[in-house]
Amino acid sequence: MKASHVETFGGMYAALYSAYDEEGRVDRQRAARLARYYVGKGLRGLYVGGSSGEGMLQSVEERKAMLEAVLDEVKGELTVIVHVGANATADSVELSRHAEAVGADAISAVPSIYYRLGEAAVENHWQQMIDASSLPFFIYNIPQTTGFTLSAALCARLARQPKVAGVKMSGESAFELQQLKAAGGEDFVVFNGPDEQYVAGKAIGADGGIGGTYGVMPELFAALDRLAGAGRLAEAQALQRRINGIIVQLLGYPSLYGACKAILSLRGIETGAPRLPLLPVRPSDADSLQALNADILDAVREWTAAAEAV
Numbered sequence: 001m002k003a004s005h006v007e008t009f010g011g012m013y014a015a016l017y018s019a020y021d022e023e024g025r026v027d028r029q030r031a032a033r034l035a036r037y038y039v040g041k042g043l044r045g046l047y048v049g050g051s052s053g054e055g056m057l058q059s060v061e062e063r064k065a066m067l068e069a070v071l072d073e074v075k076g077e078l079t080v081i082v083h084v085g086a087n088a089t090a091d092s093v094e095l096s097r098h099a100e101a102v103g104a105d106a107i108s109a110v111p112s113i114y115y116r117l118g119e120a121a122v123e124n125h126w127q128q129m130i131d132a133s134s135l136p137f138f139i140y141n142i143p144q145t146t147g148f149t150l151s152a153a154l155c156a157r158l159a160r161q162p163k164v165a166g167v168k169m170s171g172e173s174a175f176e177l178q179q180l181k182a183a184g185g186e187d188f189v190v191f192n193g194p195d196e197q198y199v200a201g202k203a204i205g206a207d208g209g210i211g212g213t214y215g216v217m218p219e220l221f222a223a224l225d226r227l228a229g230a231g232r233l234a235e236a237q238a239l240q241r242r243i244n245g246i247i248v249q250l251l252g253y254p255s256l257y258g259a260c261k262a263i264l265s266l267r268g269i270e271t272g273a274p275r276l277p278l279l280p281v282r283p284s285d286a287d288s289l290q291a292l293n294a295d296i297l298d299a300v301r302e303w304t305a306a307a308e309a310v
């Protein structure tokens, strides 16, 4: 019997950061090393080229290079979902075809942005990339950055296609997350997007999460999922509060991704600076980043034993 979408894709995914060399060019070796860092950390997989991955700031060729490097390194060990959303439909179609050709597990996309498109245009944009490959497709709903809110009606319509496997719900309303799950049906995978409220998303029906801060604390999000999934609510709430203390600090730097990349650099994983207009950390941030990294590693020590007992 064919595995369900929830069985195949449910779980926790780090939204992978970009990997550049010191001149800001996509660096395949660094991308491979970054992907390898997440093996054995309790995650199901990686989400490549999304918001955290700066896909929207890269050329089609750079995006292909990032994906190829990741798949060469971890294919079969981690499930790889690749974001193929681009402003021009033709670019998304090309990325969708490429994803299938190089062996990604699934594709995903935001709407085209800037033109404030209506539902018919967005639906057509997504449909073209769905049709361009045989891979499962995950809608990426992130209204606060795209200006487009996925309606339950459009979600239900798309979900009628067997290839449409779920939604990455980065909107902040837990109610809307539940409504998308209801619209998609039992085997429609809903990923929680806001890392700060994973427990709420899970409690209301998320099948896992994809997050931009998982990349600096994958063990904590894996533990959080296990505690919440086992119904150990008090511990899950306590861990979510601990995580949120860390996220608040990360959000205090010139850019979230710059801070996350700087923290990974302290652990020997070099990925370069984020691409402008995203700002890198400042030299004056060095001491606080050291302290934050130490705090995260303390939290990992505190919480992994608790979750292993689940």
Ligand SMILES: CC(=O)N[C@@H]([C@@H](O)[C@H](O)[C@H](O)CO)[C@@H](O)CC(=O)C(=O)O
Binding pocket: 015, 016, 047, 050, 051, 052, 053, 142, 144, 145, 169, 170, 192, 193, 194, 195, 196, 210, 211, 212, 213, 247, 256
């Ligand atoms: C608005 C936004 O960027 N949301 C992030 C969160 O992971 C976010 O970084 C986190 O909750 C911190 O605010 C994700 O939903 C997006 C994401 O994971 C990605 O595609 O990289």
